[in-house]
Structures are given as structure tokens and as C-alpha cells.
Amino acid sequence: MQALLTVPTPVPEFNTSILKHEHNIPTQFIWPDDEKPGSQTPPELQVPPIDLGGFLSGDPVAVSNSTRLANEACKKHGFFLVFNHGVDSKLLAKAHEAMDVFFEQPFSQKQRALRKQGDHCGYASSFVGRFATKLPWKETLSFPYSADHKSSNMVEDYFFNKMGSEFQEFGKVYQEYCKAMSNLSLGIMELLGMSLGVERSHFRDFFEENESIMRLNYYPPCLKPDLTLGTGPHCDPTSLTILHQDHVGGLEVFVDQKWYSIRPNSEAFVVNIGDTFMALSNGIYKSCLHRAVVNSETPRKSLAFFLCPRGDKVISPPNELMEDLKSLRVYPDFTWQLFLEFTQKHYRADMKTLDTFTKWLQNRREQ
Numbered sequence: 044m045q046a047l048l049t050v051p052t053p054v055p056e057f058n059t060s061i062l063k064h065e066h067n068i069p070t071q072f073i074w075p076d077d078e079k080p081g082s083q084t085p086p087e088l089q090v091p092p093i094d095l096g097g098f099l100s101g102d103p104v105a106v107s108n109s110t111r112l113a114n115e116a117c118k119k120h121g122f123f124l125v126f127n128h129g130v131d132s133k134l135l136a137k138a139h140e141a142m143d144v145f146f147e148q149p150f151s152q153k154q155r156a157l158r159k160q161g162d163h164c165g166y167a168s169s170f171v172g173r174f175a176t177k178l179p180w181k182e183t184l185s186f187p188y189s190a191d192h193k194s195s196n197m198v199e200d201y202f203f204n205k206m207g208s209e210f211q212e213f214g215k216v217y218q219e220y221c222k223a224m225s226n227l228s229l230g231i232m233e234l235l236g237m238s239l240g241v242e243r244s245h246f247r248d249f250f251e252e253n254e255s256i257m258r259l260n261y262y263p264p265c266l267k268p269d270l271t272l273g274t275g276p277h278c279d280p281t282s283l284t285i286l287h288q289d290h291v292g293g294l295e296v297f298v299d300q301k302w303y304s305i306r307p308n309s310e311a312f313v314v315n316i317g318d319t320f321m322a323l324s325n326g327i328y329k330s331c332l333h334r335a336v337v338n339s340e341t342p343r344k345s346l347a348f349f350l351c352p353r354g355d356k357v358i359s360p361p362n363e364l365m366e367d368l369k370s371l372r373v374y375p376d377f378t379w380q381l382f383l384e385f386t387q388k389h390y391r392a393d394m395k396t397l398d399t400f401t402k403w404l405q406n407r408r409e410q
């Protein structure tokens with residue numbers, strides 16, 4: 044297993060206003076030849092557009108089309124687009140604008156929300172100090188969201204405590220955005236349940252009390268974009284990711300041994316299956332390798348809502364997906380809180396996080 048070393052020599056903090064003008068890319072940001080991005084944008088992946096409103100309306104044709112498209116896509120690469128999603132376009136615009144407000148602050152101001160070692164929330168710039176090499180060319184701001192009605196101000200409170208009262212409005216925007224993402228996730232869970240042939244409410248109920256992670260990705264321009272990566276190749280360890288890209292583009296997915304780009308579309312969310320839902324589906328739906336590339340001209344932003352179950356819930360597939368003896372268990376039971384801890388304290392999520400976690404878990408259980 045990879046050793047998570049602290050950085051041996053101090054790396055200049057990833058201060059966007061300095062590094063984006065840097066021709067000499069610090070070596071810690073240069074990726075190995077077998078992981079560097081190509082110099083051309085790869086061909087577009089034809090990701091199925093799913094009309095979620097149509098599915099939720101119960102129209103038989105819409106239900107049949109959306110469940111078929113979801114099943115095909117999730118068995119192959121785990122990515123699909125969701126249209127007619129019901130998220131207010133003004134809220135979406137405010138969420139994008141608020142990102143600029145945060146990331147365009149002076150570095151010292153952003154550091155008020157600095158991520159603590161071992162914690163998945165807070166502000167991180169390139170993960171200096173967390174990883175020794177292959178540093179991502181990005182700044183991120185991650186914060187917790189709980190669907191529990193007793194935590195209806197969790198996001199607002201987080202920013203008030205971290206950034207002060209001038210961020211109260213900022214917190215309100217993301218409180219509302221995360222609530223919209225949580226509701227959207229539950230509708231998608233109904234779709235995934237039906238597309239897998241299980242009780243429509245099964246996965247919706249499982250994620251009703253989700254304790255999710257909201258992440259704002261800010262990718263500054265890089266003068267050598269063919270040497271660096273905004274986010275390295277990985278599968279999301281979480282259950283479901285609902286991503287909204289800005290107009291710049293940079294998300295790429297690895298399918299049939301080739302990289303493909305996913306064209307930005309402001310009307311749609313890009314949705315992908317994560318490792319935890321792959322385990323919940325007994326390996327039937329796939330959590331796939333993807334990455335984010337950067338460019339030399341303009342910053343890129345993406346909002347990623349990572350749906351996660353309540354931490355103590357046991358990740359175990361429904362009986363319908365284990366019925367016939369042939370479909371033996373693919374992954375052992377585990378809790379999300381332990382898998383999350385694994386990614387934050389023991390292992391940098393990459394393309395084999397879940398398999399490595401499974402082995403780690405078995406070793407622990409044998410001790």
C-alpha cells in the first residue's frame with residue numbers, strides 16, 4: 044500500500060496568484076509519463092441524457108427509457124447526464140458566483156478555512172503537506188451536509204464559524220444548494236433502484252438521512268497543462284457524485300482503455316456511480332476511473348456533491364441482487380465512516396481504492 048508521507052521538503056504554498064504565472068512547474072506537480080494528460084482533448088463520451096422529471100412523473104415511456112439508459116450506462120462506465128432535474132437555475136448561478144467570491148480572496152483569508160490533517164472538510168490548496176508527489180493542480184473547499192432536519196443549518200453554521208459573519212449569505216447559498224442536491228440524489232436513487240430491479244424505495248430510504256460532502260473545485264490555469272493534472276485518475280469512493288461543470292471543460296472518463304471528455308452542459312448535472320454504490324449494487328454498477336485536466340488559458344470550476352450514507356450504516360447489497368447463487372458477494376460488509384477514514388488517513392483514493400480497502404479490512408478483521 045502506498046505510503047502517505049508528509050512532504051519531505053517545503054513546497055511553496057499553492058498560491059494561485061503566483062503559480063499560475065510559473066513556467067517552471069515544481070516537480071511535485073508533474074505527473075509520471077503514464078499518467079500525464081494527452082496534448083489533445085480526447086473524443087467526447089456519448090453519455091446518455093436522462094429526463095429525471097419524466098421518470099419521476101411516472102409516465103410509462105419516460106420510466107422505461109430512463110431505467111434502460113441508466114442500467115446500460117451504469118453497467119458500462121457509471122456516468123450519465125440528468126436533465127429536467129428541478130434545481131432552480133438562479134440557485135445554480137448563485138452557487139457558481141459564490142465560488143468566485145471564495146477562491147478570489149487573498150490566500151491568507153482562504154486559510155481561515157484550512158483543512159486539518161486527517162479531516163475531509165475545509166480549504167486545501169493542492170494538498171501540499173498531505174501528499175509528497177503528484178500534487179493536484181487545484182484548490183478545493185469541502186464541507187459537510189446532513190439531511191437530518193435537526194442539522195438544517197449545518198452548512199451555514201460551518202461557514203459562520205470558519206469564515207465569520209461576512210460569509211453568512213455564502214453559507215445560506217450552499218445550505219440551499221446542498222438541500223437541492225440531496226433531494227436530487229434521492230430521486231436518482233429511485234431511478235437506480237428501479238433500473239436494478241429492486242424495490243423503488245430501497246436505495247432512497249437508505250440515503251434518506253445522508254451525511255454527504257460538498258466540494259468546490261477551483262482549477263487555476265497552468266502554463267504547462269500537459270505535465271499536470273487538476274484531479275488525478277481516481278474512482279470516487281463515495282456513493283454517487285452529482286457534478287456541475289462550468290463552461291470550460293476538463294472532466295475526462297476512462298472507458299474501454301481510452302480517455303474520453305465529457306462536454307460541459309449548463310442544463311445538466313453529470314452523475315457518476317462511486318465505489319460505495321458499486322458495493323451496494325454487488326458490483327453490477329461500475330465506479331469508473333476519471334480525472335480533471337487543466338488548461339493554460341482560463342480557470343475552471345466544478346461543484347461536486349458526494350452523496351454518502353449515514354456513517355454507521357452497513358454497506359450491504361439488497362437480497363434481490365444476491366438471490367441466485369451465481370451472484371456471490373463481491374465486497375464484504377463495511378461502514379462508510381470506516382471507508383472514509385481509510386481515504387483520509389491511510390490511502391490516497393485512486394483507481395483501486397475499494398479493492399485495497401477490502402484487503403485492509405480483511406487484515407484488520409484477522410488480527
Ligand SMILES: C=C1C[C@]23C[C@H]1CC[C@H]2[C@]1(C)CCC[C@@](C)(C(=O)O)[C@H]1[C@@H]3C(=O)O
Pocket residue numbers: 163179256258274275276277278279280281349383386387391392393
Ligand atoms: C471521500 C472523498 C475523498 C476525495 C473527496 C471525496 C470523493 C472524491 C475523493 C478524491 C477527489 C479522489 C481523488 C483524490 C483526492 C485526494 C483528491 O484529489 O481530492 C480525493 C478526495 C480526498 O481524499 O480529499
Ligand SMILES: O=C(O)CCC(=O)C(=O)O
Pocket residue numbers: 258260274279286288293294333334335344345347
Ligand atoms: O472537476 C471535475 O470535473 C471532476 C472532479 C472529481 O472527479 C472529484 O472531485 O472527484
Ligand SMILES: [Fe+2]
Pocket residue numbers: 277278279284333
Ligand atoms: Fe471524482
